[in-house]
Structure formats: structure tokens, C-alpha cells
Amino acid sequence: MPYLNITEVDSAVTSLATAYPATSALIDLPEPSVEGRICHALRIGSAPAGTKDCAVLIGGVHAREWGSCEILVHFAADLLEAYATGTGLGYGGTRFTSDQVRTIVDELELVVFPLVNPDGRRYSQTVEPMWRKNRNPANSGGDPARIGVDINRNYDFLFDFTQAFAPSAPVQVSADPASEVYQGPSPFSEPETRNVRRLLDSHPRTRWFVDVHSYSDDMLTNWGDDENQSQDEDQNFLNSVFDHRRGLGNGTYGEYFPKDDANDAVDLAQQFCEAVRGVAGRTYTPKSAFHLYPTCGTSDDYAYARHFADTTHTRGAILGFTVEWGDRAGGFHPSWREMERNILDVDAGLVQFCLTAI
Numbered sequence: 122m123p124y125l126n127i128t129e130v131d132s133a134v135t136s137l138a139t140a141y142p143a144t145s146a147l148i149d150l151p152e153p154s155v156e157g158r159i160c161h162a163l164r165i166g167s168a169p170a171g172t173k174d175c176a177v178l179i180g181g182v183h184a185r186e187w188g189s190c191e192i193l194v195h196f197a198a199d200l201l202e203a204y205a206t207g208t209g210l211g212y213g214g215t216r217f218t219s220d221q222v223r224t225i226v227d228e229l230e231l232v233v234f235p236l237v238n239p240d241g242r243r244y245s246q247t248v249e250p251m252w253r254k255n256r257n258p259a260n261s262g263g264d265p266a267r268i269g270v271d272i273n274r275n276y277d278f279l280f281d282f283t284q285a286f287a288p289s290a291p292v293q294v295s296a297d298p299a300s301e302v303y304q305g306p307s308p309f310s311e312p313e314t315r316n317v318r319r320l321l322d323s324h325p326r327t328r329w330f331v332d333v334h335s336y337s338d339d340m341l342t343n344w345g346d347d348e349n350q351s352q353d354e355d356q357n358f359l360n361s362v363f364d365h366r367r368g369l370g371n372g373t374y375g376e377y378f379p380k381d382d383a384n385d386a387v388d389l390a391q392q393f394c395e396a397v398r399g400v401a402g403r404t405y406t407p408k409s410a411f412h413l414y415p416t417c418g419t420s421d422d423y424a425y426a427r428h429f430a431d432t433t434h435t436r437g438a439i440l441g442f443t444v445e446w447g448d449r450a451g452g453f454h455p456s457w458r459e460m461e462r463n464i465l466d467v468d469a470g471l472v473q474f475c476l477t478a479i
């Protein structure tokens with residue numbers, strides 16, 4: 122089986138909803154993509170919607186990271202099929218019992234959105250394999266080299282990076298439309314980003330958020346702007362006293378991560394990595410996103426930032442994670458044979474993540 126094209130990803134999602142009506146349902150995302158494509162997510166769970174804590178999993182954000190869609194489609198299909206047939210799941214040496222499968226589907230609500238950026242994936246699969254962004258021409262001035270926004274820099278987290286970060290911080294973001302990490306003109310300027318926000322808004326019991334990317338064999342936790350610290354709650358992204366000081370990782374600043382949440386995040390990331398290792402021995406590394414490189418406007422930090430920024434204090438905390446599957450040797454488009462191994466690795470990790478979360 123080769124990589125799925127965008128029609129096939131969407132039909133896989135809709136087919137699962139049709140095949141497993143007792144445990145899944147199709148979610149229509151409110152906004153079409155820039156090029157007018159309708160997007161779908163899949164809700165998984167045997168309990169009535171809204172009655173269990175929820176994990177939202179997204180993929181297909183960066184267009185060239187093809188396998189993320191397949192990882193999430195297989196994850197959903199595996200859980201739904203195993204639950205329906207009363208069987209367990211095996212991923213190489215990592216195995217889950219039928220009781221564990223049942224616990225996940227009965228005790229969690231899962232929202233799986235495998236293809237956030239259909240326009241970008243289509244362009245990557247048919248024209249320019251290394252394309253990363255969406256295909257929004259609005260800020261290009263008619264120059265094809267300036268098309269597109271990096272969806273994973275377009276969320277509302279320290280968006281004004283020239284103010285938030287130290288001038289010398291190597292933050293991976295740009296206000297130049299020609300850049301691969303162009304953030305867009307304003308937070309949530311892109312329909313693809315707004316669709317993800319809608320999933321979080323419409324599932325208020327969301328407690329975990331996972332964005333599936335490639336590549337570096339990592340499981341990243343919050344935060345991405347600087348080192349984490351749990352001692353000083355005044356050192357946080359909302360506090361302008363620390364503007365022009367973030368992103369150096371030298372102790373000048375540390376993003377506040379309350380200890381209980383930090384411990385939970387590390388435990389979830391470690392157990393994900395242990396399950397991956399059990400499949401065929403591959404080593405994924407749990408670490409905070411800053412240790413990949415400093416960022417702002419990313420989905421995982423936005424997800425966790427929401428409850429800190431909520432002045433009504435009604436939102437629960439959502440721990441944010443980014444999977445970076447695969448390694449440099451495989452690159453963004455590993456052979457399908459290699460991709461099948463990546464799917465086993467990451468899906469074992471995601472199933473364990475769900476079990477640990479409950």
C-alpha cells in the first residue's frame with residue numbers, strides 16, 4: 122500500500138464512522154481549507170459525547186510529513202476494530218489486551234483529525250514533495266514563492282515574537298511570507314488553524330492534545346519557548362515583564378509548568394516512548410519542545426496555554442504533545458515498508474498514551 126492521497130484519507134475517516142456507528146461518529150469541521158476542501162475528524166468512544174475526558178489527536182499539518190495521516194487512520198481503525206471484535210492489539214513486541222482496548226474506548230473520548238492541511242498535502246504529493254505550509258496565496262503579492270502559512274506557527278501563543286523573545290533567541294518562526302515558517306498575518310488567520318481551535322472549543326473536557334509530525338524520533342512535551350520551571354509562577358508567557366528575554370535557555374527565563382502537570386506530561390511522554398521501544402527496539406526520546414528548537418505559535422503550546430489565558434477560569438488544562446516520528450535516514454518520505462514500521466511504533470505509543478491518561 123502506498124501513501125494515501127487526500128481523497129483516500131478522507132474516505133478512510135468517513136468509512137470508519139460508517140462501519141462502527143456504535144463507537145464512532147464523523148465530525149464535520151466548520152471551515153473549508155483555503156482551496157475549499159471540506160475536512161473531517163472522527164470521534165471515538167462508547168459513552169455519550171461529552172461525558173468522558175477527551176484526547177484530541179491531529180496530523181497532516183505539515184504537508185510533506187506524509188505518514189502522519191496514515192498513523193492516525195491506522196490508530197483509529199485498530200481501536201475500533203479491536204473493540205468491535207473483542208480482541209487485543211499487537212504492535213511487534215508491544216501488546217495490549219482486549220480489556221485495555223475496552224477501557225480506552227469506554228472511558229475516554231478520542232477526537233482524531235488525521236488531515237488538517239489537505240491543500241498542502243495534495244501540493245506536496247503532486248507538485249513539490251518538500252512543501253510544508255498551507256496554500257494560502259493571500260499574503261504572496263502574486264509571487265508563487267511567497268504562498269502559504271505555516272499552520273504550526275499560526276496559533277495564539279507568543280505570536281508577537283519580536284516582543285516576546287530575546288533578540289538573539291534562535292526562535293524558529295518568521296514574519297516573511299517567503300519563509301517556510303511564516304506565521305501568517307495574525308493568530309488564527311488560517312481556516313486550518315481555526316478548525317483545530319474549534320475541536321478544542323467544542324470538546325471542553327479535552328485534557329490531552331497530540332500533534333503528529335516528523336521527524337526526529339521524539340515525544341515532545343510543553344513548552345517550546347524556553348526551558349520549563351515549576352518554582353516561579355510569575356515567569357510565564359502572559360507576563361510582559363519578561364518580554365525580550367525569552368528563548369535563550371540560559372536561565373534568563375523559564376516558562377512556568379506547574380509541578381503536577383509537568384510530572385503528568387513527563388510520565389505520559391516516557392510511557393509513550395517505552396511502548397515504542399517495545400515494538401522493535403527503537404529509541405524515542407521524551408523531552409520538552411524547547412529542546413528541539415525554540416518556537417512560538419505552535420499547537421501544543423496553544424492547547425496548554427488556553428487555560429492560563431482564560432480569564433473566566435472555566436477551562437481545564439490540556440497537556441500538549443508533539444510526536445516527531447521517524448529519523449533523518451527515512452526523511453519525510455520513507456519507503457512504504459519503512460513507514461509501516463513507523464506506524465506500528467507510533468500507534469503502540471499512542472495506545473499506551475491513552476491508557477496512561479485514563
Ligand SMILES: [Zn+2]
Nearest residue numbers: 183186334335
Ligand atoms: Zn511538522
